[in-house]
Amino acid sequence: MKRLLLGTALMMAGCYTDSSDTPDPSSASQLSTFQVKVKKLSAVASNGALTPLSVTTSCIYRYGVSTDAVPAEVRGTPECRYAIPKNPVDIELEITALDAASQPLTSFNGPVSFRAVPGDLSGGYATRWTTLTNGTGTGTVRVSHLYGDVRVWVQDEPPQVDFLDGGVSGDPSQLPPDSGTPPTFATGITPAILFEEPTISRMQEPDLQTNNRGSPFDRQFLTVGRAPENGAPLVQNCPLGYNLQDPNAKDPNHGKLVTMVVTGLDPGGFFVTDITACRVREYTGTGSNVRTPEEDGFTPGTYGSVYVYNYSFPEGLYPGDLLWSLSGSVQDFTATTQLTFPSWIIRERVRDTLPPAQWTKYLDQVQVRELALRYCGLDNKPEVYNTDPLCGYSYGNMKMESMESSLVKVRRVRFPQVFKTCDANGDGAVTFFCPGSGNGAWTTCADVEPPEEAIERKCNAECVTGTGEFAGQICSERTTLNSYGQFVVEMANPGPREAGRDNSLSGRTQVLKVSAQSTATTTALNSTVANGPARVNVWCDTPVKVKFGARTVAATAGDTALAARTNLAHTMASTEQYVAVIADGAISGRGECHVSLDSRTRINIMTRDAIPELRVDCNESDADAGKARQCRLLRAATYNITGHLKQVNAARPRWVINPRDADDLCCFPGPEGECPSPIKTCPDENAVP
Structure with a gap:
């Protein structure tokens, strides 16, 4: 009986007719798709000029050293992809x-819109659509941030618009x-237009050399690299x-395999x-905003570095591992x-393939810039x-941006001597500050500043820059x-470096022959008003007598003695602008004195995840003798610190180093x-190997 019922049901199903499956004779005359051909590609210069x-x-x-x-006929082919452009492309x-039926539809008349994947529409709305007449037409779409296999879509729908402030x-x-x-x-799409595939560097380097706050591929999903099973790496x-004097010289890394090393992990x-x-x-x-060219x-x-936000600790990854590929959504x-919603393919797990002594095999090849x-x-x-106290304050600072998310090292830094609470209204946040015009004092960043925020901003600015109430102190x-x-x-x-100083700016130091x-000094x-009283450092490699004064100042045997290879820090009085020295006995070393103004340059450090037991906000008079001593040791020392460099736009200073x-x-x-x-002692930097 069950078999009979099943057969009856099948026969009934076979006899059923759905009218929706019946072809509509009029569908052949309806719009189905578009045939889209690329006629020309041009780079758009800042003045609007078009170039190949x-x-x-x-x-x-393959053809020489000139584009x-x-x-x-070979441009844009798989063997000769277009380079990732920094300018928009028409x-x-x-x-x-x-x-x-895939036949021309001459009855179609009206506008069609464009989009590009991957890519961002740019320019005015006039380049985001065109009109077809009798089923045909031409148009030019302007697109930025192109990479990989690009396809332009033509669509029978309204053009994409941009929104601002709700409109x-x-x-x-x-x-x-x-x-x-x-x-x-x-819709209809073009055949793939072949552009260069992105690297981390291409993803990170800004289009404009005046703004280091974003990636050109912000909000795009991209992949860097490729595992061998998916094609050529x-x-x-x-x-x-690479060498301006020799056009045939190539970057030593040209043609090398993209080699991505995991340099550190954090909880996220x-x-x-x-x-x-x-x-x-x-x-x-x-x-450009290059104050001192390299x-x-x-x-x-x-x-060439990036932070990958995984929303959790990346289980299974270790520092020193190699990756074939890295994918994710680019966000600033x-x-x-950073890359979010990431995925990655591991090329080599060093802890699975190498003995412990070689776990840093690839990490040791990572350059750590000082x-x-x-x-x-x-x-x-x-x-x-006025901005000297804040390292990398300018948005146009591409030196710092070029090192973002990479490992860097700061040398001989000093920890805060004072911590000040500037949160006047108790909301858990502090108003930040901006430089005044004409090298003036720090001021508000807002058009209108409430009185309570003015109090916070002044407190924060003076603390962080070491001025006003905190002149001569390191405050956080x-x-x-x-x-x-x-x-x-x-x-x-x-x-001089041998004095534990920074010798990267020779013009900051006046060298006197003793x-x-x-x-x-001459x-x-x-x-400046923003930097407060001038504080001068004097360091000599031979014993001297020192005197501070006006332009005609001269040192004598009765002035302040300064031992060889010892730093003298002096806050200049209003009548003092120059420094004079004279030998104090026999001359040793090179017989030189180095005189410079304190730049009081500061940068942020975050040790909470790396060394949670390190208490930087401490009290040298703590009732606990052990804690008081640890505080004295912390504030009396100088430090070398290595970590990943990140930019925090609202922070002052803007750049933060995160030790691992x-x-x-x-x-x-x-x-x-x-x-x-638990900090160890640094090796002697002046020791002879």
Whole structure:
């Protein structure tokens, strides 16, 4: 009986007719898709001029050392991809409407819109749509941030618009009029337009050399690298111009396999550095903010590092592991570029394949740049500027941006002596501050500032920059420490390296040749309103007598004695702008004195995750004798610190170094001869190997 019922049911099903399956004779005359052909691609210069797109250097080198030598017919092919452009690109299209039978539909008349994947529509609305007449038409779409296999979509739907402050931005008059006919949402796409595949460096380097706060690929999902089973692994395409005197010279990393190393983990993700990334030329042209150009012409970093936000600890990854590929959505969080919703393919697990002694095999190949005052954006001259206390304050500082998320090292920094709570209204946040015009005092960043915020801002500015109430002190704001775990340290001031100073800006130091006759500085040592009283450092490699005074100051045997290789810090009185020295006995060493103004340059450090037991907000008079002693040791020492560099737009200073663990810190002890627990002592930097 069950078998009979089943057979009856099947027969009934076989006899059932759905009218929706019956072809509609009129469907052949309805819009189905578009045939889209690419006619021309042009790079759009800042002045609007159109130029041919460049191609990858791997392709250029096959035909010489000039893009012009590359035949037009090979450009854009798999063997000769277009280079990732920094300027917008105009893509000229030829469009034909097609019906369901893939035949030209001459009855279609009306606007069609564009989009590009991957890519961002740019320019005015006039380049986001065109009109088809009798089923055909041409149009030009302007697109930025192109990479990989790009396809332009033509759509029967309204053009994409941009929104600002709850409304449509731009010029709405450039949009097509409403035809009153509902769109069909039919689409057509071009064949793939082949651009260079992205590296971490291409993802990180800003389009504009005036703004370091974002990635050109913000809000796009991209993949860097490729595992061998998915195709040829990605190799470096280093730009031309590695040696300006020799056009045939290539970057040593050109053609090398992209090699991504995990450099550190934290509770929410991990850091990756491409150790074969290409060198990047430092831009010093119109609009740049390079205070002191690099002697070799390259930025200190390669833009080759990124933070990967995993929303949790990345189980199964270890520092030193290699990755084949890295995918995710590009986002700029607090002005630091990161990949979110990530995935990755591991190339080598060092702890599975190597003995413990070789677990750092690839980490040891990661370059750790020493973060010098030159990179912070200071001028190479004796005078100070109002933003000197905040390392990397300018948005146009590409030296710092080139090292974002990479491992860096700061040398001989000093920890805070004072913590001050500036949260006047108790809301758990502190108002930040901006520089005044004309090298003036720090002021509000807002158009209108409530009185209570003015109190907070003044307190915060004076504390962080060491001025006003905190002149001559290293102060860090306590609310910031408690909320975010970051605190201010003062970097080494200008001077000779052997004195524990920063020698990256020779123009900041006046060098005096010591003799039995008095000799004095020739440039006045003045500070600014924003920087407070001028504090001068004098260091000599021979015993001298020192005197401070006006332009005619002269040192005598009766003045202040300064022992050889000892630093003298002096706050200048209003009548003092110059320093004079005279030999105190026999001359030793080179017989030199180095005189410089304190730059008081500061940067943020975050040790909360790496060394949670380190108490930086401490009290030298603590009732607990052990805690009081640890506080004295902490404040008397100077430190070398290694960590990952991140930008935090609202922070002051804007740049933060995140050590990975206690091994990333070491100290040069103060008078008591010990480092605070658990920090180890640094090796002697002046020791002869």
